[in-house]
Amino acid sequence: MNTDFINQIGLNHYLILAALLFTMGMAGVLLRRNVIVLLMSIELMLNSVNLTFVAFSKYLGLLDGHIIVFFVMTIAAAEAAVGLALAVTIFKRFREVNIRFFEHLKG
Amino acid sequence: MNHSLLMALVILSPLIGFLINGFRYKRHSANVAGVIATIAIAISFVSSAILVTDLIAMPEESRRIAVKFFEWLVIDRLKIDAGFVVDQISAVMILIITGVGTLIHMYSIGYMHHDKGAAKYFAYLNLFIFNMLLLVLGDSLLVMFVGWEGVGLCSYLLIGFWFTDSEKAAAGMKAFITNRVGDAAFLLGMFLLFVTYGTLNFSELNALAPTVAESSWLGAVTLGTLFLFIGATGKSAQIPLYVWLPDAMAGPTPVSALIHAATMVTAGVYMIVRLNPLFIMAPNTMMVIAIIGAATVVFAATIGMTQWDIKKILAYSTVSQLGYMFLACGVGAFGAAMFHLMTHAFFKALMFLGSGSVIHAMHEEQDVRKMGGLKKYLPITHITFFLGWLAIIGMPPFAGFFSKDEILAYTFNSPMGSPILWAAGVLGATLTAFYMTRLMALTFWGKSRVSKDVHPHESPALMTIPLITLGVLSVIGGWIGVPHVLGEYLGHIPNVWEHWLHPLIKGIPGWQTLDHATEFALMGTSVGLALISAGIAYHFYVKAPDAPKKIAEKIKPIYNLVYNKYFVDEVYFGAIINPLVNLSRNIWYYIDVNFIDKMTYLAGDLARGMGSVIRSSQTGNVQQYAMYIGIGVVVALSFVIMR
C-alpha cells in the first residue's frame, strides 16, 4: 500500500479542511433549526479551530499548539455543558427546541 | 437770562406739562388739564419770545444762540450733541409753534370740554409741542429726526385719540406707517450725508456743501437730498405719501389745526430750508421737489373741489398749500417757502379752528351738505373764517396774498423754475379760490340745510379768542414780507422777512430780478383768476345750487375719479399692502412652516427612518443575527484582502 500520499498532504490541505469544517459549522449555525444541532455546529467550528492549531503546531514544530488544543477542548466542553443545560431548561419550559420559536425579543 | 435756562424752559416746559397730565391720565376734567397744558406752552412761548428778542438784539452776522446740554451719542466720528440752536429760521418756527400752540391749547379747553380723556389729550398735545420744538431747534439732523419721529408718534396718538372707533385708530396707524416710509428714506439720507461729510450737524453740513452744483443723479448730495426729500413728502404730505393726511382728520379738530395744518406738516419744508445750501447744489433734487410740489398743488386742489366733509376739504387744501411751499423750495425760493409756511400756519389754523367751532356747534356734524346759512348762528366764527378765506384765496392785502404771490413770482422767474410750474401754481390758486368759496358758501351762506333737531350756537369765549387772534394774524401776517415792487409803490415798506432770513438763505445761482411790469402782471393774473373762480363758485353754491350737480352729471367719469380721490388709496391697497400681506402669509406658510420646518423634520424623519430599517432588521431570529456576523466577517475579510 502506498502511503506516500500522506506525506504529500501539506499544511494547506489541513488548513483548507479546517476552513471547510469551520464553514460547515458556520453554515450549520446559520441554517439548522434545532437548538441541539446548533450547539453541535458550534462544536464543529471549535474543532476545526483545533485542527488548525494542531496542523500549525505540527508544521511549525512547536508544541504550543497541542497544548492550546487541550485548553480549547476544555472550554468547549464547558461551553457544551452550559449550552446543553440551557437547552434542557428551555425544553422543559417551552417544550420547544426549534430556534425559530425564540423570537419574542426583537425590534 | 441765561440762554441755556431759557432753552431748557422752551423745550422742557411742554415735556413737564406732558408728564403732569400723563400721570393724571385717569382724570376727566378738561379745565384743569387744559390749564396746566396751556400754561406749559405759554411758558414755552414766553421763553421763546425772550430768546428771539435776544436774538434780534444780536449783531446781524452772528445771530445764533446755540446751547449744548450734553453729548448724546458719541461713537467714532459720529458726535451728536443734545444741542439746540435758535437762529433766524428756528426763531420763526418756535414762535409759530408755541404761539399758535398756545392759542390752540386754549381753544382745546373749550373744545374738549366734554371729553373724558381730556388729560390724556392735553398730555399728547404737550408732548407734541415738545417734539416739534426738538425738531426745529435741533442742531443736527439726528436731533431733528428725534423730533421728526416724535411728532409722528403724537400725530398717531392724537389721530387715534378716539381709539374705540376702529377706523380712527386705523387712520392713526396709517399716518404713522406712511410717515415711517418717509422716515426710512430720511434715515438713508442721513447715512449718505454722514458717510460723505462725516457730520450730521446742520451748520457743518451747510458749510461743507459743495460750491459747484452737482449734475449727476447719483452724486452724494443729490441722492442724499432726494432721500431727505422723500422723508419730507411723508411728513409734509406730498405726492406720493400724502394719503395719510386726509384720514388724519379723524382726530379732534384742534389737533388738525395744530399738527396737520400749522406745524408738523411743515416740518419737511423747514428741513429743506434748514439745509438749503445743500439742496441748492443739487439741481436735480430741486427739480424733483418743484415738480412734486406743483403736482401736489393741483392734484390736491382738484380733490378738494369735490369733497363734502368740511375737514377733508381743509385737509386737501393743506396738502395743496404745502405743495406751494415745496414748489417754492424747488425753485430756490426758500425764504418764500418759509413765508408761506408762516402765513399758512395762521390762516389754516384759523380755518381748522373755525371748522371745529362749526362742528362743535353742529354736534359733531362734518358734512357740509347738512350745513348752510350758519352765518347768523355763528357770527364770530363766520367773520374769522371769512378772513381766513380771503387770506387763502390770495386777496391783497391778506397774508396769503403776499406769500403765495412771492412763490409764484419766484417760480416764474427763477432759473430753476419755469412758466409751466408757474401755470400750475396759478391753476392751483384758481382752484383753491373755487373750493374755498364753495366751502364758505355751503357752510355759512345760502339757505340753511341744518336738520331740525340741531340748534347751532356760537362757541364760548375760550374758543373764539384764539379765532379772533388768528384772524387778525391772517390779515396782518403778510405785511412783514411785502414784495419790493409793492413796497416801493406804497412808500418804502421794507421786506423785513427777506432781510431777516437773508444770512441763512443761499441765493439762487443765476437769479435776475424781475421787471416791475411783469411782476404786476403776474400778480394781477393770479388775483384776477382767483376772483373769477371765487365768483363762479359763489354763483354755483349760493345763487344756483342745482348747477354743480348738473355739471357733475355731465362729466360723470371725471367727477367720480376726482370724487374718489383718484383711487389712490385703493391702488396702494391693491398694489402694495394686500400683496404684501398675502406674501407674508405665504412665506410664513410655505417657507417657514412647510419648508424650513419640514426640512428639520426631514432630518428627524431620516433618523427615524433609518432607525425603523434597523429595527426591522432586528427580527429576533438568532440565525439572522448570526448571519449578520457572518456577512460582516466575510465583507471585512474580502475588503481587507484587497490590498
Next chain:
Amino acid sequence: MNTVTLSDILLISPMIALFLTSLIPITVKVLRGNREQHSLATLSQALIGIIISLGLLVIFGGAGKTAFNNGLIFDGVTQWLGAVALGSAAVGMIMMYENPATVGKQFSELIFLAMSSAVGMLILVAAVDLLVVFIGLEMMSLPLYLMIAMSHEGKLSKEAALKYFLLGSFASAILLYGVALIFGSTGGTNILAFMGDAAELVQTSRLFLFGITFVILGFCFKVSIAPFHAWTPDVYQGAPTPHSAFMATAVKAVSFAAFLRIIATQALVGSDHLFDILQWLAVITMIVGNTAAILQNNLKRMIAYSSVAHSGYLLIGVITAGVSQNSIFGASSVIFYLLSYAFMTLGAFAIASMMERSENHIINIDDLAGLAKKRPMLSLCMTVFLLSLAGIPPTVGFFGKFYLFNAAVGEGLLWLAIWGVVSSVIGVYYYLRPIVVMYMKEGEAEIAGHSLNATTITAVVMALAIVLMGFVSGPIFSAVEKSLF
C-alpha cells in the same frame, strides 16, 4: 522554562481573592443543607470579596509587570478597567439584591456566578496572550449565560440566555479561529511577541492579516459593534436588569481592554483596509445605535441601543490608539470613557431596576411618567445619567466624549469626530425622552420597595460622582494617562 514565582502569585492575588470569596456563599449554602442564607449576608460576603480584590489590584497591579510567562500583564489598563469591572460587579450585585427577578431563590448561586464572571473579567483584562484572552473571555461569558437563564422571569430571560449563548459561542469560535491563524503565522499567541512587528506582519503575512481581522471582529462582537451588535438589545432587554447593567459596563470595559491590547500591536498602521473598515464600523455603529434607540419604547432596550452607540464612540478611541504614535492618549481616552460610561449606565439601569415591581414587569419609557413628582431625587439622578449619556456638560459624559474626540482630532481622524458629534445629536433626541416623560407628563410612576434602599443610595452616589467627576475629569484623565506609561 519559567516556574511560578511569588511575584506571579501576588500579581494574580486579586483573582485568587475573588475566586475564594466567590466560594463562600455557595459553600455556606451547602453547609446549611442547601438552605439560602440571608441574601444580605450573601451580598456582603461578595462585596467584601470585591473590595479585597480591588485593594489587591490597586496594591500589586499597575506597574506593568507581567506574570506567568507573559500571559498576564498588570498595567494601567488592567488596573483601571479591572476596577471598573469590579465596581460594576459590585453595583450589579447590589441591584441583584433588590431586583425581584434575581433576589431570593438561588441567590447564592447567582452571586457565585457573578463573581466567577468577574474573575474571568480580571483575567481578560490582564491577558496579553491570545489564548489567555480566550480563556478569560469564556470564563467571563459562561457564568453570564447561566445568570441570565437563572432569572425568575420565565420567558424572555431564557430566550435572551439562549441567544446570548449561541451568538457568543459563535463569535468565540470566530475569534479562536483568528487566534489559530495568528498562531500559524507567528508561531505564538502572545501579543507582546509581535507587538512591534504587527504593522509589518499584516503586510507580509496574509495569514496574520486574516487572523488579526478575525480576532478584531470577534471583539467587535463582544463590545457590540454593528453589525455584530444584534444580540445586545435582545439580551439586555431579556436579562434581569442588574445583569444588563453588569454586562453593559463590566463586559464592555474588559472587552475593550482586550481590544485595546490587540489594537496596540499597531496592526492598523500596516493595513489601511483594516483601518478603513474599523472606521466604517465605528460610523455604522454610532448611527445604528442612535437611530434604532430613537424608536424604542422599552427603557432597557433603549439603553441597550445607546450602549451600542457608545461602543461606536469608544471604537473611535480604540482606532486612535491603534494608529497613533502616541497611542496612550487614545487608550486613556477609551479608559476614561469606559469609566464614566460605567457610572451613567449603571445608574440608568439602577433606576430601571428599581421600577420593576415583579420579575415579569416590563418597564416602558412611558411608565416613568410622573416620577418627578413622586421621587424627585431619583428623577434628578436619572436626568443626570441621561444628560451624561447624551454628553451634556458639565457631566462627566461630556468630558469623556471630549477626550475621545480630542484624541481622534489629534490623530487627524477629524471625520470620525464629526460623525461622533453628529450622531450624538441624534442621541440627545432619545435621551431627552425619558426626561420629558418623567418631568413633563402626568402619570403614576411608582418605585418598588423602600424609598431608601441600597439601589437608591447607589444611584444617588453615581449621580453625584458623575457631576463631581465632571469637575475633576482633568486629574483623573491625567492619572489614567500616567498609569499607562
Next chain:
Amino acid sequence: MILSSVVFLPLLFALIVAVWPKTSSIRHLAFGFSIIEFLLSLRLVQLFDSNTAGLQMVEKHLWIERFGISYFLGIDGISLWLVLLTTFLTPIIILASWTSISERIKGFHVSLFVLQTAMLGTFLAFDAIFFYVFWELSLVPMYFMIGIWGGARRIYATVKFFIYTFAGSVLMLIAIIYMMYLTQEATGAMSANLLDFYKLKIPFVGGAFFSLQTLLFFAFALAFAIKVPVFPLHTWLPDAHVEAPTPGSVILAGVMLKMGTYGFMRWVIPLFPEASEYWAWLFMLIGAVGIIYGALVAMVQPDVKKLVAYSSVSHMGYILLGLFAFNSYGMSGGLYQMLNHGISTGALFIMIGMIYERTHSREIAKYGGLAGVLPLFTIFFFIVTLSSIALPLTNGFIGEFLILLGTYQAQPVFAYFAVTGVIFGAVYMLWMFKRMFFGAKGELVADEHHPLFDLNFREVAVMIPLVLMIFWMGIFPNHFLDYSKASIDNLVNNRTNYNLTIVEPGAAEIMHAQGEK
C-alpha cells in the same frame, strides 16, 4: 474673586432654594437672592475701568492641565453689559412669575438660578472649553423651564429647542478641539485659552470653502447662528417662545439669544478675521433677509406671542448686520441692540404673560379695545412697543440707528434693504397694537363674567425698571456706550491681529489687599 462670585453665587442660591423647606417663602427668598446678585453685578460696573480694552478682574487657574484648559474668567466692555442685563432681568423675572408659576415653584427657581450661572459663565468665560461647558449647560434648565411650565405643545417645543441648539454647537466643539491642536502646533503646549486662540494665525484661502479658516469659521458661526437665530435656522424660536412660560420667554429672548450674537463678537470675528471679512456678505445678507422676513412673518401671526417671537428674528437680524459691518457704529449698535432687545422684548413677553394670566388667550383676534379697559397696561405696552419699533429717545432707536449707519458705511446695499425693516417693524407692531388695544371691545375684553383688572402694584413694579431702562438707554446712550467703547474700538481696529491684554487689578484693589495683610 468677584467674577467667580458673580458667576457661581446663583448656583449656591439654587442649592439653598433646593433644600429650603418652606415652599411658601421660596419666592421671597429667590427674589432676595436675585437682588443680591444684581447688586453684586453693579459692583462690577464700579470696578470696571472703561479706558482700557483689556481684560479685567481676571481669574485664571489651570483646570485641566493636560489640555491647557483653564478656569478663566474675565470681563471687558463687550461682556459687561450683557452680564448686567442678565442680573437685571432675573429679579424682574422672579417678580413677573410671582403668580403665573404656581406649580413646582422650587424647581422653577432652581432652574432659573442654574440658568443664570450658565448665562453669566458664557459671557465671562475666556477659555474655550470652560465657555463651552456653560454654553451647553444653559440648555438644560431652559429645557426644563419650557418643558415643565410651558404651554400645550411644550414638549414638542422644548425638544426642538434643545436639539436645534445642541446640533448647532457640536461642530463648534470639534472646531475648538482643532484649535487647541493649532495652539499646540504654534506654541508647543496645548491650550484652550481664548487669548492663545487669538494669537493663532490660521491660514485663509479666499475662494476655497474647504480651507482651514473657513471651515472653522463656519463651525463656530453655525453654533452661534442657530442660537441667535438667523433667518433660515430660526424655526425653533417661535415654537419655543410660544410654548415657554413667561419667564422662560423673557430669559430666552432677553439673554439666551444674546449668547449667539455675543459669540459672534467674542469668538467668530476676532478668531477668524479674514474668513469673517470674506463671508461678511453672507451674514449681512441673512441678517438683512432676516430683518425683512421676520417682520413680514410677524405681521401675519394670529398669536401675539408668536408675533413677538418673529419680531425677535427681525431684531436679531439687525444685530448680525451691525456686527458684520466691522465698524464702530455697527458693532456698538449691535451690542446696544442686544441690550435693547433684551429689555424691550423681555418686557413685551412679560406683558403678554400678564394679559395671558387674565384671559388665558394670546389670540390677537379675540382682543380689542383693551386701551379703554386697562389704561395702565396700555401705557406700558405702548412704551415698550415704541422701544421695539425704535422710536427715538427709546433705547431701540440708538441701536438701530447705529447698526444701519454702520451697515451703510460698510455695504450700502444691505442698508437699503434693512431700512425697510424700520417700516415693517412699525407695521406689525402697530397693527397688532391696533387690533388688541383699539377698536371695539373684543370677545375676551367684553366678557362680563371675567372683568379684567388693570395692573396691580407688583406688576407695575415689574414694569417700572424696564421702562426706566428704555428711556435711560434712549436718552443717555453714552452712559452705556462709554464702557464698551474701548473694547469695540479694539475689536474694530485690530481685527486681523486681535488680542486682549490682561489688565492687572486696579490700584484700589491692590491697596485693599495690602490693607488686609
